[in-house]
Amino acid sequence: MSQATKATSLRVWLMLGAVLLLGAVLRFQAISNTVIDHPIRADARVYYLAALNLERWNIFSRAEPGPQAPAPDAFVQPGLPLAITPFIEFPPTERMLFRFNTLQVLLGIATIALTFALFRLFAGPSMALGAAALVALSPHLVVMTTYLLTETLFTFLLTAGTALLAFALRDARTAPALAAGLLLGASALTRATTEYLPLFLLVALYPFCDARRFRRTILPAAATALLAIIAWKLRNLATIGSLGDPTLMISTLHHGMYPGFMFNAMPESLGAPYRFDPFTQQIDGAGSVLAELGRRAGADPLLYLYWYLIGKPVSLLSWDMIDMFGDIFQYPVLESPYFKNFIFITTRQFIRWMHAPLSLAAIAGVLVALLRPGWLGLDVAERRTVLLLVALILYFFAIHAIGAPFPRYGIPLRPVIYGLGLFTFIRLGRCLLSSCQNQQTER
Numbered sequence: 336m337s338q339a340t341k342a343t344s345l346r347v348w349l350m351l352g353a354v355l356l357l358g359a360v361l362r363f364q365a366i367s368n369t370v371i372d373h374p375i376r377a378d379a380r381v382y383y384l385a386a387l388n389l390e391r392w393n394i395f396s397r398a399e400p401g402p403q404a405p406a407p408d409a410f411v412q413p414g415l416p417l418a419i420t421p422f423i424e425f426p427p428t429e430r431m432l433f434r435f436n437t438l439q440v441l442l443g444i445a446t447i448a449l450t451f452a453l454f455r456l457f458a459g460p461s462m463a464l465g466a467a468a469l470v471a472l473s474p475h476l477v478v479m480t481t482y483l484l485t486e487t488l489f490t491f492l493l494t495a496g497t498a499l500l501a502f503a504l505r506d507a508r509t510a511p512a513l514a515a516g517l518l519l520g521a522s523a524l525t526r527a528t529t530e531y532l533p534l535f536l537l538v539a540l541y542p543f544c545d546a547r548r549f550r551r552t553i554l555p556a557a558a559t560a561l562l563a564i565i566a567w568k569l570r571n572l573a574t575i576g577s578l579g580d581p582t583l584m585i586s587t588l589h590h591g592m593y594p595g596f597m598f599n600a601m602p603e604s605l606g607a608p609y610r611f612d613p614f615t616q617q618i619d620g621a622g623s624v625l626a627e628l629g630r631r632a633g634a635d636p637l638l639y640l641y642w643y644l645i646g647k648p649v650s651l652l653s654w655d656m657i658d659m660f661g662d663i664f665q666y667p668v669l670e671s672p673y674f675k676n677f678i679f680i681t682t683r684q685f686i687r688w689m690h691a692p693l694s695l696a697a698i699a700g701v702l703v704a705l706l707r708p709g710w711l712g713l714d715v716a717e718r719r720t721v722l723l724l725v726a727l728i729l730y731f732f733a734i735h736a737i738g739a740p741f742p743r744y745g746i747p748l749r750p751v752i753y754g755l756g757l758f759t760f761i762r763l764g765r766c767l768l769s770s771c772q773n774q775q776t777e778r
Contacts, residue, residue: 365679509555512552700756
């Protein structure tokens, strides 16, 4: 390695260290100076109770605490309760929340590093640093470290699994593919969103891999992930008599059937349209929801066609947390560095300005990688990595087209969306500039 190469490599590592330090400072400041109004509420309360029952009785259940062991259920995935259990206290205390949030800060820092490693595979060190910096600054990812919710853990597991699978694909190695499968399986056990991702990847990546690479990477990764998912399903079958809680699918279908997340276009229903809809009281299983959806779509097919094909992906990638407190916050916040601290205010505004352009560029990157990969200057190996990210984005769009694409559910995609958006913007810009220069030369 030449002296110039060593110097460049040292600069990259120093800059990555600065990005990681910035991400750490933002996150530690956030968990130290954020005051949430009743942090153990809604979903957070469900996760807390599941962890409490797991610690007390070794039973997965969201039941309220009592003197007797609760009946097991399958309402939540086990990943987050398992992560909370080492810190659990009853009643919940600020110390418990801070200790758990410290773990979330460490996971957030690791996610920044993993983002760099993932995009370094095909985007070069400068763009990989840019992607990592965007993840470090993302106010949604920073704020989520203050909540007792799945986003931080799920984002880490999804990013780690994707990065390891990308490494495995590059070198056709089975060991990192098995590790990737474990991480992707763990992501599905944290949030059920990725339960079908292993099967989707088998189909989506098959046309772009040679037989040897597919057998050594995609197959073992998918099989390992599926084993973890099936194990939880078998536990459910043994304890509650079904593979999962049927109310979850009903809620998913029901909450996602409202165009623009409003009931009859009523502004006051934005984010929670089901609370205004009389049909909510008449639901009798998934069949009744599908029947009502069919009736409404038949009455206004263009509105529903737009909602399911365009509106839902747009909603998933939106900025504003419309279903709860709003803006970057999920639950009501009494104090936050984003209210007063200059650095927090500035970085939030910067990412807000960049959010829509990067999201649009990422969608453009999906289309270009599939249809005109040469415009991105990708070789065969690099294109495989990009297509893995494309498959992940398309999977999220597809799975949330079925259910409710609340913007909160798109937060775990931020590393991929921001990184791919930055990459596409720069590479397409270079391609356009090169094309213009060639035309001038020909003249």
